[in-house]
Amino acid sequence: MSNDSPIIRISDVSKYFDDVAALSHVSLDIAPGEKVVIIGPSGSGKSTLLRTINRLEDISSGKIVVDGFDLDDKSVDINKVRMEVGMVFQSFNLFPHKTVLENITLAPIKLKGMDKADADAMASRLLDKVGILEKADVYPAKLSGGQQQRVAIARALAMSPKIMLFDEPTSALDPEMIGEVLDVMVKLAREGMTMVCVTHEMGFAREVADRIVFMDGGQILEIATPEQFYNNPQHPRTQKFLEQIL
Amino acid sequence: MKHQGKCVVEETQPIVIDVGDGAAIPKPSDKGLVSAWWLSFIGALVTLGCLLYFKPNPYWRIFKFIPDGILVTFQVTVSAIALALVIGLITGLGRISRNKYINLVASTYVEVVRGVPLLVQLFYIYYALGRVVHVPDLLAAVISMSVCYGAYMGEVFRAGITAIAVGQTEAARSLGFTRSQTMYYVILPQAWRTILPPVGNEFIALLKDTSLVSILGVADLLRRGREFASESFLYFETFTMVAVVYLIITLILSKLVSFMEERLSHHVKR
Numbered sequence: 001m002s003n004d005s006p007i008i009r010i011s012d013v014s015k016y017f018d019d020v021a022a023l024s025h026v027s028l029d030i031a032p033g034e035k036v037v038i039i040g041p042s043g044s045g046k047s048t049l050l051r052t053i054n055r056l057e058d059i060s061s062g063k064i065v066v067d068g069f070d071l072d073d074k075s076v077d078i079n080k081v082r083m084e085v086g087m088v089f090q091s092f093n094l095f096p097h098k099t100v101l102e103n104i105t106l107a108p109i110k111l112k113g114m115d116k117a118d119a120d121a122m123a124s125r126l127l128d129k130v131g132i133l134e135k136a137d138v139y140p141a142k143l144s145g146g147q148q149q150r151v152a153i154a155r156a157l158a159m160s161p162k163i164m165l166f167d168e169p170t171s172a173l174d175p176e177m178i179g180e181v182l183d184v185m186v187k188l189a190r191e192g193m194t195m196v197c198v199t200h201e202m203g204f205a206r207e208v209a210d211r212i213v214f215m216d217g218g219q220i221l222e223i224a225t226p227e228q229f230y231n232n233p234q235h236p237r238t239q240k241f242l243e244q245i246l
Numbered sequence: 247m248k249h250q251g252k253c254v255v256e257e258t259q260p261i262v263i264d265v266g267d268g269a270a271i272p273k274p275s276d277k278g279l280v281s282a283w284w285l286s287f288i289g290a291l292v293t294l295g296c297l298l299y300f301k302p303n304p305y306w307r308i309f310k311f312i313p314d315g316i317l318v319t320f321q322v323t324v325s326a327i328a329l330a331l332v333i334g335l336i337t338g339l340g341r342i343s344r345n346k347y348i349n350l351v352a353s354t355y356v357e358v359v360r361g362v363p364l365l366v367q368l369f370y371i372y373y374a375l376g377r378v379v380h381v382p383d384l385l386a387a388v389i390s391m392s393v394c395y396g397a398y399m400g401e402v403f404r405a406g407i408t409a410i411a412v413g414q415t416e417a418a419r420s421l422g423f424t425r426s427q428t429m430y431y432v433i434l435p436q437a438w439r440t441i442l443p444p445v446g447n448e449f450i451a452l453l454k455d456t457s458l459v460s461i462l463g464v465a466d467l468l469r470r471g472r473e474f475a476s477e478s479f480l481y482f483e484t485f486t487m488v489a490v491v492y493l494i495i496t497l498i499l500s501k502l503v504s505f506m507e508e509r510l511s512h513h514v515k516r
Contacts (some may be wrong), residue, residue, distance in 0.1 A: 079423070083381075085420070089416065091413050093417035094417075156420075235328060
């Protein structure tokens with residue numbers, strides 16, 4: 001843990017769908033460069049929590065401050081904040097009508113006014129980084145799931161975000177493709193990116209996470225280092241969950 | 247049908263894009279329909295050929311009299327569809343708008359237009375326009391047709407837009423695109439592909455419905471036929487000719503739409 005002031009500050013956040021509490025009184029601070037993995041059974045609110053960080057989900061009460069911007073402050077341009085926060089989805093969500101290269105360059109060109117040559121060069125660099133430079137001119141439908149997800153990561157990185165959110169990035173992948181996506185994520189982690197990942201990949205969590213957050217029933221039940229979390233979980237619910245999956 | 251504002255607002259139906267009041271569009275897989283298409287098409291051509299060859303009088307005379315009308319029919323159809331597309335886009339976006347007033351206005355427009363017969367609308371708009379400004383018959387016809395078809399087109403746009411997976415919007419928004427940028431760069435270019443076939447369908451339906459404007463004094467295909475018939479008293483012969491010509495035109499167009507559909511689905515599979 002560093003002593004820097006947190007880049008993400010989630011304070012007493014609750015969210016209700018109709019009468020059901022998807023999140024209840026959740027608080028979590030994340031420091032710059034920190035890697036946090038959120039784990040929990042399905043329906044525990046972990047994806048909802050992740051999606052509140054770039055306000056894809058509105059919150060019912062509480063406060064979220066990202067990189068100094070209070071997301072509920074009316075004067076804050078949420079689109080500006082989102083440019084700083086990359087997101088990778090379970091279902092990739094690449095734009096099917098654009099080539100791989102265009103998928104990556106669309107936002108920098110339209111939102112940052114980057115000129116096309118620079119954007120193309122940057123996209124090529126990112127594609128090289130995620131290991132599929134040769135697919136630059138292909139349409140997403142031609143790619144495997146693992147390749148699509150790597151493009152999705154490159155697309156998010158193209159906006160040079162300070163924070164990357166991963167919403168179960170490997171859950172929709174065939175087992176043999178999970179490794180290639182996790183490798184990219186590990187590489188990203190090593191470069192010092194601030195990462196918040198919802199995932200079921202225990203190996204990844206153990207290797208990369210600075211802290212693991214365990215959620216159930218819309219609440220954070222335990223926050224621990226991977227060491228503590230796997231070897232000496234405190235909360236009975238965590239112990240039960242780990243017994244089931246390990 | 248519920249008429250409370252709220253119900254209309256939340257009426258995001260599943261993907262029903264089939265607005266099936268046009269000519270049947272032949273599908274490559276649908277062998278029955280394809281042969282029905284060929285049967286009608288060849289039948290129409292043979293009928294036309296025989297009439298012109300064996301009874302040049304009066305059929306050849308009729309055939310030479312009506313082409314101006316075909317041109318006007320196409321003029322009205324193309325102008326009306328172009329205007330209807332614009333109205334339809336606006337209406338479709340209005341129908342999915344989060345602003346409940348815009349939403350209500352768009353929904354009410356659709357309800358009203360769908361509830362009044364096209365012929366009545368034509369008369370109404372024609373005479374209503376006539377009270378305010380003097381517009382040429384042709385323009386009045388085009389405006390009336392587009393107001394009506396704009397509502398149907400709005401439904402086509404709405405269905406096409408809502409058919410795009412929500413993940414596309416989320417991906418674009420998470421990159422920092424605003425709601426309208428997302429619509430413009432991400433959703434509409436994709437929706438367009440889903441929308442094109444039903445738009446082709448509407449085009450054919452519209453072409454047939456333009457026969458109604460002959461009542462407003464627009465010299466379209468039907469009107470030209472009526473002019474010929476009222477001079478020659480050859481009603482049966484004239485309307486045989488008019489019907490065969492309409493049939494040939496719509497059959498050709500429906501085949502074109504079918505080709506277009508096929509190419510588009512190819513494009514998506516790529």
